[in-house]
Amino acid sequence: MEKGRKARYVESLEKTIQSNHHFLKEAVEGFREMCAKVIPERDIPYGIILDVRETYKEIQNRLSEVKAIQQLLQGKYRQYYRRDPLRDKAFTEFAFITKNSYSKFEYTMMQIEAQKRLGQKERLSQAPLVPEPLQWFRSRENRVVFLRNLRILYDLDYEASPESIGKERRGIQRGLRGLSLFVFVGESRMIDHLQSLMRLREYDILERYGREELRGVLAHLREVDPLEIERLFQNFMEREGLSKVKCLLFYVRSQKDLGSDVLSLMKTLLQQMGEGRIKTLRR
Numbered sequence: 001m002e003k004g005r006k007a008r009y010v011e012s013l014e015k016t017i018q019s020n021h022h023f024l025k026e027a028v029e030g031f032r033e034m035c036a037k038v039i040p041e042r043d044i045p046y047g048i049i050l051d052v053r054e055t056y057k058e059i060q061n062r063l064s065e066v067k068a069i070q071q072l073l074q075g076k077y078r079q080y081y082r083r084d085p086l087r088d089k090a091f092t093e094f095a096f097i098t099k100n101s102y103s104k105f106e107y108t109m110m111q112i113e114a115q116k117r118l119g120q121k122e123r124l125s126q127a128p129l130v131p132e133p134l135q136w137f138r139s140r141e142n143r144v145v146f147l148r149n150l151r152i153l154y155d156l157d158y159e160a161s162p163e164s165i166g167k168e169r170r171g172i173q174r175g176l177r178g179l180s181l182f183v184f185v186g187e188s189r190m191i192d193h194l195q196s197l198m199r200l201r202e203y204d205i206l207e208r209y210g211r212e213e214l215r216g217v218l219a220h221l222r223e224v225d226p227l228e229i230e231r232l233f234q235n236f237m238e239r240e241g242l243s244k245v246k247c248l249l250f251y252v253r254s255q256k257d258l259g260s261d262v263l264s265l266m267k268t269l270l271q272q273m274g275e276g277r278i279k280t281l282r283r
Contacts, residue, residue: 006077006080007080009077010073010077010080010081013072013073013077014073016065016069017069017087018087020062020063020065021066021087021091024063024094025094027055027058027059028059028094028097028098030055031056031098031101031102032097032098032101034051034052034055035052035101035102035104036101038052038105038108039108040108040112040115044112052105056102059094060098063091063094063098066091099264100261104261136181136215136217137207137209138207138209139207142207145203146205146217149176149179149203149217149219150179150252150258152176153178153179153253153254176219176221177220177223177253178220178223178224178252179219179220179253180217180220180226180249180250180252181249181252181262182216182217182233182248182250183209183213183215183216183266184213184245184246185213185245185246185247185248185270186244186245187244188211188212190242190245191208191211191214191245194214194240194245203219204218204219223253224251226249226282227280229249229251229280230249233249233278234278237276237278242276243275243276244275244276246270246273246274246275246276246277247277247278248266248273248280249281250262250266250280250281251280262281269281
């Protein structure tokens with residue numbers, strides 16, 4: 001009797017998952033199309049902005065419900081539950097599409113607000129803004145240096161004080177050609193060892209982001225092949241015996257390379273990578 005009740009309960013939970021799957025299949029595609037219509041050059045009715053945010057909340061609630069049910073089924077009711085790999089994959093894709101679309105929507109809203117504050121009527125491409133990944137670093141000092149390098153790279157009208165710009169600094173302003181963002185993830189003792197080995201140049205940046213994470217930026221004064229940087233890092237990891245550390249690289253040469261979704265993409269890739277692997281993110 002008890003076994004029958006459990007089986008019926010699992011069946012009811014399965015129906016809830018399936019119902020959410022049908023809802024999300026249509027809702028996520030509609031949400032992506034809605035977000036794509038929000039662009040800086042268009043006046044966006046406040047009602048659409050509300051619809052985007054409310055739909056995002058609803059999708060997130062549905063995904064959270066599915067995740068909670070799946071955890072319950074895979075734990076307490078494992079013997080009555082049969083996973084559906086294709087459906088699980090669909091939920092993962094729904095989550096990725098939703099997060100990516102909403103990140104772009106919020107970044108666009110930031111651009112629109114910035115244009116209003118500055119009284120700009122020109123298109124954003126004529127007056128580019130430094131994007132969200134300034135949060136690549138926690139240290140305020142590192143963020144300032146990163147911001148400066150980005151502004152130089154994007155050729156913004158940026159003037160630093162005469163005291164802060166010597167002959168060499170004016171040289172990098174004329175010659176900066178690209179930036180390589182990099183992150184190492186591994187056991188804390190391995191990251192300690194790695195940090196002690198890193199020797200960067202004056203305009204490069206390095207920050208211990210957490211016990212198991214080291215982030216940085218390399219400034220390039222010439223055009224470089226991203227694979228060249230990847231090979232250098234690969235050789236370095238092999239030479240120093242960092243077989244359990246994984247590394248992700250991202251090369252930036254213009255504003256369109258660096259959007260508000262970069263951090264989430266890099267985080268997803270790092271979770272998927274195995275130990276000892278090195279990869280270059282390509283957009």
